[in-house]
Amino acid sequence: MTTHDLDLDLDLTLPAAVATTATARPTNAAPSAVTAPPAISVDALSIGYSSGGRIVPTVIEASFEVPTGSTTALVGESGSGKTTIASAISGLLADNARWLTGGVHLLGQDVSRLGERGWQAVRGSILGYVPQDPLGSLDPLQTVGGHVSESVRQARDVPEREARRVARELLETVHIADAGRKLAAYPHELSGGQLQRVLIAGALAGNPSVLVADEPTSALDVTVQKRVLDLLEELREELSLSVLLITHDLSLAAERSDRVVVLQHGRVVEQGASAQVVASPSAPYTLQLFRDVPAMTPQKYATARAALQTRREGTASGAAVQVTALSKSFDGAHRVLEDVDVTVRRGEIHALVGESGSGKTTLARIIAGLTAFDTGTVEVSGTPRPRTPAAVNPDPSALQLVYQNPLAALDPRRRVVDLVAEPLRIGGTTKAESRTRAQALLRQVGISEEAAARLIGRLSGGQRQRVAIARALILSPSTLVLDEPTSALDVTVQAQIIDLLFALRAEDPALTMLFISHDLSLVRQISDSMTVLQRGRVVDQGPAAEVFASPGSAYTRQLIEAIPRAPGARA
Template identity: 45%
Template sequence: MTAPVLAVRDLTVGYRVKRRVEPVVHDVSFEVGPGQVLALVGESGSGKTTTAHAVLGLLPGNGEVIGGRITFRDQVLTELSAKGWREIRGRAVSLIPQDPTVSLDPVRRVGDQVEDVLLLHTDLGAEARRARVHELFELVGFDDVERRFRQYPHELSGGMRQRVLIATAVAAEPDLIIADEPTSALDATVQKQVLDLIDDIRVRTGTALVLVTHDLGVAADRSDIIGVMRDGRLVEAGPTARVVARPGHDYTRRLLDSVPARRVGTRTRATVGEDRAIVIDVSELRKEYGDVAAVDGVSFEVRRGETFSLVGESGSGKSTTARVLTGLTEATSGRVSLLGNDITRIGRRGFRPLRRDVQIVYQNPFSSFDPRFDVYDVVEEPLRSFRSTRRPRGRRPDLDRVVAALEAAALPADFVNRHPGELSGGQRQRVAIARALVLEPKVVVLDEPISALDVSVAAQILDLLRTLQEERGLTYLFISHDLAVVRAISDRVAVMRHGRIVEQGAVEQVFSDPANEYTVRLIDAIAGRELTVGGLS
């Protein structure tokens, strides 16, 4: 039997708080062989990233390994000195970090940053190092490699910056790569390209890979072994095919059931007939920024009680379209009718009364809350903006309405006294939904409302949105880059690219028989296709 590249035995990691060390990872054991992929899967706070950082010797200053053993080949990593780590990290064990925006030096050329690894871990001269960087850039799919060498991070897209980090990670031909959420900030098609690239390099070189991810779809597609973490413990581990088909732990089953691709078919859709009133009617909408058309001739309509989704990658124009519809941006040309009002003619002052009926839920609720406000103030803010008199100091005249909105969003009444910083991501998003509901709107625009949430929390929010729609007859305009989520929640969908709608129709029709090549590529890029109930086509 081939010896493992990495063996972790009974690993326990803690963080020093005042004079005590609080364990956060407990007795974790796993191993990875040459060319194998182990996916460590779990939600925020599960301990997966702490485990990965312990393997790399990159725990923060107050973190320490307090038990167990980490062995790489025949070296015990838990016994390495700082000098020993410098010699092994980057050469034999390397990292692909999550966010290339903060992982690359903004004031240095990307080629020089990749060359740093060769300077530290090889005996190559300057000319040979530069040639090697060119080879690495070709390996990760760059053309015009000398031009790329000279560019700075801000001149590259997110996907290109991630390719630079991959080139850095493989520069010294390591035996083990730790990839910590390497595609979480990328669009679906770019995610697929980056994961394909990592996989191709792994197959060519026989490198072992530990893939840290919250995305069970990615783990199912890309790993040989899955380890499921919860509250710092490895609650289930085994061959990926077995874990996906026959999960042995209730938590693993809940995670799998929360994957959007598996939730297709869980919603019984009543057909929104043509007898329903049209509440949003967009015709030849165009929005220009200088000489660039962010939205170029977009047309669609949405009927009362319907969920209509705009889907596309970053820069497709979907969020700009939403900003026009919510009166945050003025159209350059075209016509937008909202609840019978042509908002392209009434101006911002004329749009104000419509704000009672049209509300928006943002991707990141925390950034849309005033940090001085408690939850009562956050939810009451729309009511306050329409009140003709100032609220008496210390009084809460709208308490009943705020509590009713919180309860509609499945939050208890006592949340009124909490501050957003005390809440989890899912609770903050529920507060954002309560704020959108408090004026009892007819239309809610949801701009990437679950993309920052763990999979089980995202599933809860989707279920909540469906329930609210059924109870209140709400009309949703849903903005997303995630086609699996769109398929799970939508009645109809429009696919946007470069500011234009390239395809639209009933959601099952678009997914089962896409007519546009770009739509086909987006569907093919969905992670976890084999997890889908009944398949994706």
């Protein structure tokens, strides 16, 4: 059975009434008798990458504008060409990139053929660039103050002492508390949201007029995402910035931008005012993006969940996982979990949610038997977990863990089919039988025989996650613990993984899933019940629909309010 065999009976057409409710966001562009040039103008841009003696096109005749004083969102799945366009606009193309056709203008100035010296005069003073990955963009051996001061010196050509003073002001501008102390901190000492603000501060070092933000919130909790996006909007208004926001999330784009440009396979397939694109999308690909974004279609799996509930009635019920009065501390001091009670019923998807640092992953590892705990009890399929975990999983058929990062969790030197077959081989199954069963399961989760023969590093992110799920399923466990299984995936691939999970549930309605996520829109879409953790304590719990309709804590209300409110989202 494949994911295409499952008919979820979904009504995903977008409501015509959206056109009467969606309104354009105001911009801060001042009216003028003389029309100002766009902040960014991309005209018939084509870019390819040199590989193996040939040039592979990545962006194909893309054209769009970012009006002065506004925010334009560039939307598309991974590989669509978003970052390549952002790099071309910012003068940061890779060495093997080839500019094939077209041009780019910034505030009317042609920057298509600028050399590095020309870009030094533009980057920082005219254009600021916010990269996607803070930890990958910041030197771990350099302080925050060193990073921002260096950006200031390059953009303004001022002495080091003056650069340090401006760096502190910039940290204050982006609302980093205790900015003077944070200047001396190293990147690993700051949270993800603080690191993103540091990157924004660096991008503002030369008082630019144009800001390019490349997926600035892709790895952040929903509440931190909201604060960062609020900050960008505040800066746009206060500093008269023009913003190009790169994102794969159409709901976020619709909520936060004046205009939307949709990319598919390097081509612009749709563009226009955000409200117009949401109300009347013309490209099939845009419609698919709407279907794939949980915030836009919160009821996507409602029919499938109801059907599964009906099938489960009359079968064995009770708890697949029971956690009672659980507490856990590290080094005997730092309390991570305190007096936690969680019940995961057989056949349900139970979501465990909360911001980074709330204790979600620690609780998941305790339930999986990988981490010790101090007090309380944990039962899986009625069997108590010891407080100190055993060297190996005592009952692998009861529960398996699907890790957040398959590439880090699986041996990169082994072929995919062998990775999936390995648990069977450990259990004594012959090599031939193990490989046969692994091949069958890989086909079930949508991995071809050709892909199964590759190394895990040769697969896409979505394929790797499917392999991780297959490996967890090879011993036919009754419960899966999925730790942020879609957090690193774009919305289209995420939707494919969720479709797969529902296909597996349709085949086995008793399959239980503990789903750990910080994405409240996804949790609302797929979960039957949920537990909300805040700093290691349970602050809300119950059927998911009830928690979302009537949250019991201010913290849960804050999480729910941070979900993007794109025009046209269906309740």
